[in-house]
Amino acid sequence: MTKPFIREMRSLTIKDVPEAGGKNASLGEMLKVLTPKGVNIPDGFVITATAYRHFMAEGKVEREKGRKGEKITLKQFIKEALKGLNTKDIKDLEKRGKIVREAIKSTELPKDLQRQIIAYYQKMEKQYFSNVDVAVRSSATAEDLPGASFAGQQETYLNVEGEEDLLVAVRKCIASLFTDRAISYREDKGFDHLKIALSVGVQKMVRADKASSGVMFTLDTESGFKNIVLVTATWGLGELIVQGEIIPDEYIVCKSFLGQKDLIPIISKKHGSKDRKMIYAFGGNKSTKVIETTSKERRSYVLSNNEILTLSKWAALIEDHYTRVRKTWTPMDIEWAKDGKTGKLYIVQARPETVQAGRDFSKIKEFEMLGKGKLLCKGTSVGSQIATGKVNIILDAKRIGLFKPGEVLVTDMTDPDWEPIMKIASAIVTDKGGRTSHAAIVSRELGIPCIVGTENATKKTKTGQTVTVDTTGSEGYVYDGALKFKIVEHDVKRIPKIKTKIMMNIATPDTAFEKSFLPNSGVGLAREEFIIASDIGIHPMALLEFKGLEKKVRRDPKIRKIVNEIERKTLGFKDKKAYYVNNLAYGIAKIAAAFYPKDIIVRFSDFKTNEYRQLIGGELYEPYEENPMIGWRGASRYYHPAFAPAFALEVRAIKKVREEMGLTNVQVMVPVCRTVDEGKKVIGLIGKYGLKKHKGFKIYVMCEIPSNVILADEFLDIFDGMSIGSNDLTQMTLGLDRDGNERIKGIGNEKNEAVKTLISQVIKRCNARKKYIGICGQAPSDYPDFAQFLVDEGIQSMSLNPDSVVKTILYLAKRK
Numbered sequence: 001m002t003k004p005f006i007r008e009m010r011s012l013t014i015k016d017v018p019e020a021g022g023k024n025a026s027l028g029e030m031l032k033v034l035t036p037k038g039v040n041i042p043d044g045f046v047i048t049a050t051a052y053r054h055f056m057a058e059g060k061v062e063r064e065k066g067r068k069g070e071k072i073t074l075k076q077f078i079k080e081a082l083k084g085l086n087t088k089d090i091k092d093l094e095k096r097g098k099i100v101r102e103a104i105k106s107t108e109l110p111k112d113l114q115r116q117i118i119a120y121y122q123k124m125e126k127q128y129f130s131n132v133d134v135a136v137r138s139s140a141t142a143e144d145l146p147g148a149s150f151a152g153q154q155e156t157y158l159n160v161e162g163e164e165d166l167l168v169a170v171r172k173c174i175a176s177l178f179t180d181r182a183i184s185y186r187e188d189k190g191f192d193h194l195k196i197a198l199s200v201g202v203q204k205m206v207r208a209d210k211a212s213s214g215v216m217f218t219l220d221t222e223s224g225f226k227n228i229v230l231v232t233a234t235w236g237l238g239e240l241i242v243q244g245e246i247i248p249d250e251y252i253v254c255k256s257f258l259g260q261k262d263l264i265p266i267i268s269k270k271h272g273s274k275d276r277k278m279i280y281a282f283g284g285n286k287s288t289k290v291i292e293t294t295s296k297e298r299r300s301y302v303l304s305n306n307e308i309l310t311l312s313k314w315a316a317l318i319e320d321h322y323t324r325v326r327k328t329w330t331p332m333d334i335e336w337a338k339d340g341k342t343g344k345l346y347i348v349q350a351r352p353e354t355v356q357a358g359r360d361f362s363k364i365k366e367f368e369m370l371g372k373g374k375l376l377c378k379g380t381s382v383g384s385q386i387a388t389g390k391v392n393i394i395l396d397a398k399r400i401g402l403f404k405p406g407e408v409l410v411t412d413m414t415d416p417d418w419e420p421i422m423k424i425a426s427a428i429v430t431d432k433g434g435r436t437s438h439a440a441i442v443s444r445e446l447g448i449p450c451i452v453g454t455e456n457a458t459k460k461t462k463t464g465q466t467v468t469v470d471t472t473g474s475e476g477y478v479y480d481g482a483l484k485f486k487i488v489e490h491d492v493k494r495i496p497k498i499k500t501k502i503m504m505n506i507a508t509p510d511t512a513f514e515k516s517f518l519p520n521s522g523v524g525l526a527r528e529e530f531i532i533a534s535d536i537g538i539h540p541m542a543l544l545e546f547k548g549l550e551k552k553v554r555r556d557p558k559i560r561k562i563v564n565e566i567e568r569k570t571l572g573f574k575d576k577k578a579y580y581v582n583n584l585a586y587g588i589a590k591i592a593a594a595f596y597p598k599d600i601i602v603r604f605s606d607f608k609t610n611e612y613r614q615l616i617g618g619e620l621y622e623p624y625e626e627n628p629m630i631g632w633r634g635a636s637r638y639y640h641p642a643f644a645p646a647f648a649l650e651v652r653a654i655k656k657v658r659e660e661m662g663l664t665n666v667q668v669m670v671p672v673c674r675t676v677d678e679g680k681k682v683i684g685l686i687g688k689y690g691l692k693k694h695k696g697f698k699i700y701v702m703c704e705i706p707s708n709v710i711l712a713d714e715f716l717d718i719f720d721g722m723s724i725g726s727n728d729l730t731q732m733t734l735g736l737d738r739d740g741n742e743r744i745k746g747i748g749n750e751k752n753e754a755v756k757t758l759i760s761q762v763i764k765r766c767n768a769r770k771k772y773i774g775i776c777g778q779a780p781s782d783y784p785d786f787a788q789f790l791v792d793e794g795i796q797s798m799s800l801n802p803d804s805v806v807k808t809i810l811y812l813a814k815r816k
Helices: 014-033 049-058 074-082 090-105 111-128 163-178 180-189 239-243 295-299 305-326 397-402 416-422 438-446 509-515 528-536 540-544 546-551 557-569 576-595 644-660 676-688 706-710 712-718 726-734 742-747 753-768 784-793 802-814
Strands: 006-008 044-047 060-062 071-073 133-140 156-161 198-204 212-217 228-235 249-254 266-270 276-280 288-292 332-338 345-352 363-369 375-382 386-393 408-411 427-430 450-452 466-470 475-480 485-491 501-506 523-527 600-603 666-670 699-703 721-724 772-775 797-800
Touching (some): 014 044, 014 345, 049 074, 060 074, 071 074, 090 163, 111 163, 111 198, 133 163, 163 198, 212 239, 249 305, 305 332, 375 438, 416 438, 438 450, 450 475, 501 802, 523 576, 523 797, 528 576, 546 557, 644 666, 699 706, 712 721, 712 753, 753 784, 784 802, 797 802
Parallel strands (some): 501 797, 523 600, 600 666, 772 797
Antiparallel strands (some): 006 044, 044 198, 060 071, 212 228, 212 332, 228 249, 332 345, 363 485, 386 466, 466 475
8 A cells, every 4th residue: 555645743653753754753643642631732744754755756857977968866866966975074065965955955846746735735724714834844764763863953944834835845844854964964873865764744833933932851951860851941933042042041840749739849940141032034035033132031031930830741741651652761852832822832843862861870970170270261061071172163164174073162153064073072162052052962962061151262262272171060161271180980880888878968059960860868968058159149138128229329339339230130020039039949949859859958058257248249238257267157147137037038948949849858957056045046037937847847957066066965955966067066176267377277187086076975965866967077078087987986877079979988888
């Protein structure tokens, strides 16, 4: 039986990949299975691979070489044009690719195929009672397969209206099977150009130009962490996200609590600049155009919380479905759009994610910088690696022939035309783009470090300059020179288990997903101050008293500057308190989600006065202290009238994470609590501000002052346990300012007998009272023999720096 040239999209299933390609088969599968579950997907029809082969066999084109006027089939023409191709010869690749594409675009589709395409289009017109604008999307029969992602290799044509324009767009789609990047990709993956066919999907256009669109992943694209949905969004059409032209909004949702009543598990919201948007252009041959966004659009989040959650639920449904179909975990790369006419959200594409899906999560490779250098620029980090190489700044894809293997590609942005040189780069750095831009996606697949959205890399580096690209943190850094670094690989399966719980100290939330793969029992210390400094950057009292500061602007230039900086930082948002609470909550929530359901212990802010002064507006609220290390810090701040309103914001952030997001694995800890009376006051305030003590919620105290040990029983009467801060306990016991004079720093450290005696005593008291006792200070991370001392004394848990976890476990396991 002859296979049809055209199929209704909703008649397809995933089994139809050979005829419909991965993209179109996936859309058909979702229309059939997921539309009944509430997932909106625009309908349409598909021109099959059989139709493509019919065109290749019937379409005639003049032979490029040989007798003039001699015509051969398109299939024969392509075979001859690509014979002997060397993809490393960029100029030859460009020449041959152009010849093939022009031949396809200039050849008419067979008449029988034309008639069927027009008939199905006219059927759509009747369905929608008018001329219908459509999206024409390519879908190669080898794309979106596990182990090979052909995504982005072929073209999509939007806002196509009318029969003639539709036929032209179909030929352009078919021609895009032979773009330079697609030819190069197939050669590298070992696919035969003539054995791969193309299907063309024709869908009703979603009017995202009047609303918004974006990309979703059902995992963290950098670490492979499974329990989140990453949503990016921009105004207008989503092409600018894929092209890396703009920095979109970015939202992260925890899958564990999706669909649970009264919970809003959005654990991160990052505001993108979104300075431009792509919309439809009417008239002429141009189907789209790029315009500047309005000031309101740039300041606003693209999606509401309800929309973020709806998209995330759909993403999880899509992932669950394909995981069942494939019988293996199948994370998904999904494109969505919002129709500006109806306000409805739609899924317009879905394909398997191919980079992290094939990763062996039992193998952990850690890159560690050993040297320091001059920072040239920074941006959003992609991958978790370090690389060195000579910079080659290329701003035009026509000049990629100048690029040499092993160089660092520095450019404004990339698109699929750059892929022939991206695969030979040691690293990639772009001025524009976000984590779902083309440069980021391709770099992940290639396994090379990438930094996007630097804004100024093309100006801060020079061609020929040797640099080091570090993407091991949430921010990526480009340093001058070839700095030293090391690579350590661990096999988690071979790491022995020990009796003592090994937890981690986590400072930067954006590293939490990656660190969660290390063997651990949770987080013994999550530091608020890193979140406050990097994600907020403003003194909380300045936000609380912002309206009062605005009134003083006219008569005080210093306050005018502070007010302007706050407005710039908060993007003009009216509710300054919510800005602080939300950003602090998002940072805490990312750590909590990474380790859920294991406990994470969040220490309330432990900035000293000199550190708080560094925040915007800090000098207005912080006294000058000669020795801030033993000054106004920790518990003494929380109940003081000059800071208590700010402490209330910290408690509200914890309440938001536990009660609104559902992350009840968050526990809290009070630092620098000098007296039992201080402890009672702080516990009272925690309850007053909305966090009531109940089963499952714990309030711990840092043990970092001799009084905490001497009055351990009294402290344990009101707290649920203690965590030893060995750095401060050493300072307070020996009278050594750890920020102080170099001449006295060598007098003692945590291994001093006085310090060890105090630690031994408090471990015994906590164990006797059956209360929690751990340590989150630096000592066991620095000194393996100190870790052994703690185990011998009966410590319940040790919270270590992530880079010390494996080596400490191995050390202790040998001494059982």
